[in-house]
Amino acid sequence: MINPNLSPMFISNRKTPGVYVNNVSAFQNTVVPVATAVPAFVGYTPQASYQGNSYLNIPQKITSFADFQSIYCLPQDPAAASPVKQYNPQYYLVQQKSKPAGNDYMVIDNCYYSFLPDPNTIYYLYNSIRLFYRNGGGDAYIVSVGAYAAPSGNPARPDEQIVNPNVQLNDLLNGISLLKAEQEPTMYICPDATLLPVADNGLLMQAMLLQCSEMQTAISIFDIIGGKSPDPVLFNNDIDTFRTNTGTTGLDYGTAYYPFVGTTIMQDGEINYTNLFGGDIKQLALLLNPADNPNPAAASVINSISTAEAPALTAQQYSSALSTASSVYALIINNILNLANILPPSGAIAGIITTVDAMGGVWQAPANTSVTGAVSLPLTLSDSQQAGLNMDAVSGKSINAIRCFSGIGILVWGARTLDGNSDDWKYLPVRRTVTMIEQSCKAAMRAYVFQPNTQNTWVALTAAIGNFLTMIWKEGGLMGATASNAFSVNCGLGTTMTADDLLDSFMNVVIKIAIVRPGEFIVLTLQQQMATAG
Structure with a gap:
């Protein structure tokens, strides 16, 4: 009897005596789960080139922070005495007539000074990538839409939302659009988006949600303008603005987190006197060595910095000397470091999602989980305050809170999409699980085409x-x-x-x-x- 698994062609080709092997598939085609935690970060980077090739406006997959450094960070000279700064925000101390309303100030010689950034120097993507990997990140895509622009040389106005004029809506829209050709990313993140004007930020979010709903492969993780320094009483105004600006399309493919998080991503040595007053040491000298209260030790260090044609010490060594000579300087640097470390949470959330998916599965809610590297929050939300974020009677758009609990720490305390009025899609793990099943089955079914x-x-x-x-x-x-x-x-x-x-x-x-x-x-x-x- 002829074995039905042996084709006639195989039998007819037996012309030489010997042993023949016929492999028969014992298992049918299988469905392989697609990757569920591959964020795509879109924004501005220190550079975008590798071995002479430009990676500007090219979606590029990386697997580690070392990969990010090799392509998107400024090259480091191993022989250099001090490392190149990859991110160089500028801050000004501006004297105020009365006590500022927020906490971004300090008192020097009985005068109030606000810490005000040069908006042109504030960017978030670089530190968000660091926060992503601190929280367990893995594979990711980077779309660099440009490099950092020159400082303006002027501080922002007090109590003014930071808007970086170098962060352009069209740049970010183009970067998001480039991801249409990429099927692997499952999260879209634009950390620099909160540096846009409010209206432009709304247009960007709507475009991201529309693209996600059309492709059905990714969600968008949003940060909220105002989350960096929220008003403890009027912060809901920022929430209402966000809800209005996200539109009505693709809400089940979006999720938002509030407020920003105070981190330890930037360390001592990354901020020094070169980050103050645009590097003008003379303006700093007026604070550290005032005429009515001279500090000879600080004056000596400042004189060495300003007069030496070839500095004998590195900037960090001079900064350490200034910290020893002046407690005021040490306090200034500490405050600036804290401000620079307040970051949008989206990068951390992407890392947390990656970790939760790997340990428990995409159906596990990325919540009740600590934010690694977070040490403070600009706003401590109460239960009643979160109630207004979690459920909105009018729009249904839920905002996931990041909260601090006594004895536990800082936790992500929510796992909802923006489609809070939908019983089907209100929860983030539900949306992401269905997306994973859809895309996995879709990929497997291609084998049956024709x-x-x-x-x-x-x-x-x-x-x-x-x-x-x-x-x-x-x-x-x-x-x-x-x-x-x-x-x-x-x-x-x-x-x-x-x-x-x-x-x-x-x-x-x-x-x-x-x-x-x-x-x-x-x-x-x-x-x-x-x-x-x-």
Whole structure:
């Protein structure tokens, strides 16, 4: 009897005596889960070139911070006494007539001085990448839309939202658009977006949500303008503005976090006197060595900095000497470092999502998780304040809070999309799990394109998808006591297709899944019981 697994061609080709091997596939095509945590960062970088090739406006995949450094950071000379600064924000101390309303000030000789940045020098992407890897980040895409521009030489006005005129809406829109050709990224992040004017920021967010809803492969993670230095009473105005500016399209593909986080990403040595007054040491001297309260030690160091044609020490060594000579200088640098370390949370969230996906699965909520590298918050939210963020009666747009809990630390305390009024898509892990299943099945089904639209193909396809969903169910990604309770897969004539569908070459597959939802509200009931004898 001829083995049915041996093709006639194989049998007819036996012309030489010997042993023949015929490999027969024992397993059908399988569905392989797609990657779920691959963020794409769009923004401005110190540079964008490697080995003479430009990487400007080119989506480039990296696997580590070392990869990012090699392409997007300024080259370091190993023989140089001090490292090149990759990020060089400029700050000014501007005397105020009265006590400033916020906390970004200090008192010198009984006078109030506000710390005001040069807006042209503020960027967030570089430190957001560092925060991403601090929180467990892995593979990522970078789209550099430009390098840093020159400082303006002027401080921002007090109590004014930082707007960097060098951060352009068209640059970021173009960077986001370039991702249409990339199927792997699952998160879009623009850390520099909060440096746009409010209206431009709204246009960018709407474009990101529209692209996500069209591609159905990624979500957008948003930061909120005003989250860097929120007003403790009027901060809801910033929340209302954000909700208005996100529009109404693709809300289930967006998620937002508030407020910014105070971090330890930038370390001592990354900020020194060169970050003050545009590097004008004379303006700093007026504060450290005033005529009515001279400081000879500080004056000596400042004189060495300003007069030496070839400085004998590095900038960091001079800065250390100034810190020793002047407690005022040490306090100034500490305050500037704290301000520079207040970062939008999106980079950290991308890292947290990467870690949670790797340890528990995409269906696990990236919440009740600490933010590594975060040490403070510009606003400490209470339960009642978060209630206004979590649910909005009008728009339904939920904002995920980042909160500080006594004895625990700083935690991400929310896992919602912007589509809070939808019972289907209000939770971030639900949206991301469905996206993963959709894209995984879509990729596997390409193997069946142009296959005969017959019962054998339908059975093979439903079996492959069924095996994949069974694996997801066993890992805890689907609800149900049994696999049949967790999902169903159907494909066939009379169930998902009609005779006309077959004539038109349509093969329809219907998948129903019971997604796990996070236990967001856990109720503990305590009841007193009367004491009983014995």
